[in-house]
Amino acid sequence: MKTKSLIVLLLAGIWGVGSWWWYTCKVKDFCGADATSAQIATGTAATGAAALAGAASDADNKSSADTTDTDGDGIPDAKEKTLGLDPDKEDSDGDGISDFIELARDPQDTDGDGKIDALDDDDDGDGVLTAAEKADPNGDGNVDDAADTNNNQLADYLDPAANGGDATQTAAADETDADKAAADKTAADAQAKADADKATADKAAADAQAKADADKAAAEAQAKIDADKAAADAAQTKADDDKVTMETTSPTQNGDIGPAILTFPTGSANPQLADSTKEYFEKVAQFLKDNSSAKVTIVGHTDNKGDPAKNKALGLKRAEMLQKTLVGLGAPKDRVSASSEGADKPIADNNTEDGRKKNRRVEITPVK
Known part of the structure; x- marks a missing residue:
């Protein structure tokens, strides 16, 4: 009876190890990739990182086509194609985090929207793009310094409760306000110039009209003088005729x-x-x-x-x-x-x- 129990336990252990190896190397394809905890986003479960760190390479069992990595992100092109990723891009969704880091995350679909994080430009589904939530502030490819504005040990880009884009949005809003203020000032200056030009034109027109009126009045006065003189001359001529x-x-x-x-x-x-x-x-x-x-x-x-x-x-x-x-x-x-x-x-x-x-x-x- 004791012997049978030991045999069952041994088989169970072999099955467990075999299952773990199959999942890690065949399904996840992590056996030939180098991964460290420094590449795992702050707040991510450590299981994926541990699996990557302890996995054994099976490169000897694969063909050169299976191990081709065009974009150098540590994930074979064949695997990336299987997952719908772009083998030519280290960051398929353009969110500022490499595909390798996002695939090492557990779960791989943080917001549960049916789109893995490596293909989702808003990983936590909070309506703010991951790229705007400062996942990699210094741009070194490492997310250890990801922003955590509420200090809950969960990076803003993975935390739907923290809008990590506030600072960026505030800066953008400030920039937008500054641009608007500059545009408003430009418009105001243009309007002021237009008003000044109109005032100048109106004054010139008024001056011209005043001069025209003065000239007309002078001409009319001279015409009256000439008419009066002509009438006087005519009267004098008539008087002289008599x-x-x-x-x-x-x-x-x-x-x-x-x-x-x-x-x-x-x-x-x-x-x-x-x-x-x-x-x-x-x-x-x-x-x-x-x-x-x-x-x-x-x-x-x-x-x-x-x-x-x-x-x-x-x-x-x-x-x-x-x-x-x-x-x-x-x-x-x-x-x-x-x-x-x-x-x-x-x-x-x-x-x-x-x-x-x-x-x-x-x-x-x-x-x-």
Whole structure:
């Protein structure tokens, strides 16, 4: 009975050792790989590490194809392909932890989402990517220095209760805030420049409009001045047309008075004298008073409109009117003669109004 019991215990021991060897070397393929506890993530069960450390190599039983390790991560390409890993990448899921370390972990699917950690970029399923939870802060490929923010001896990237990405997210948030502040400042500066440019443009437009308004007002004022002057000139012309105007043929020299031609309005024999004509007559009267031998002849002329006899009488009447004016200013009557040529001696074309106006004249000739 005792012998049978020993045999059963021996068989059980052999079966246990054989099962352990089969699982470690055939299933896990750890017999030919070097692994240390330093490569196991903080907080991971030690069983996987111990298995890796104590496993014996069976490289002699495998072909060169079975042991090819393209990415040098300590896991044969054939094994990586079996597990769905990328034989060309040491870190298939890009989470910052090598496939070797993640396969050595027990359990290999930390968050139980059906995706082994070596293929899961969020190993603990907390919504924060493993790469952001500082699994390997110094980037040396060793996760012994993995962040453990709540100090529970379980690395943040394996602990769904610890959001190891807070610091990173805070830094990212700070960076985002800084970027936003910089962008806001840039936008504010751009808006300020746009406002300044608009203010400058508005001022320039206002100044231009003010100048345009001032120029328009000045032009309107000048136009009014010109219009008023034109109206005054027209009124004066009309007034002069009703008066006797004068054209002196030669200037006064050495106290002598030059001859003059006086123009009369149509049909008038006794119109008012223009101011310049009055001034001339005063000088003629003074000339006669200053020179006892001096004389003045006044000869009337008309245009050819109307009866010739009447025109001659009209010319005489005009000459006598001016003779009377001179006498009234103090000129001796016996030295002022008045006569008429009528329309017989025109100096311009009677077929035009301007010509006829020139022909309606009185010629005054002082003689010393």
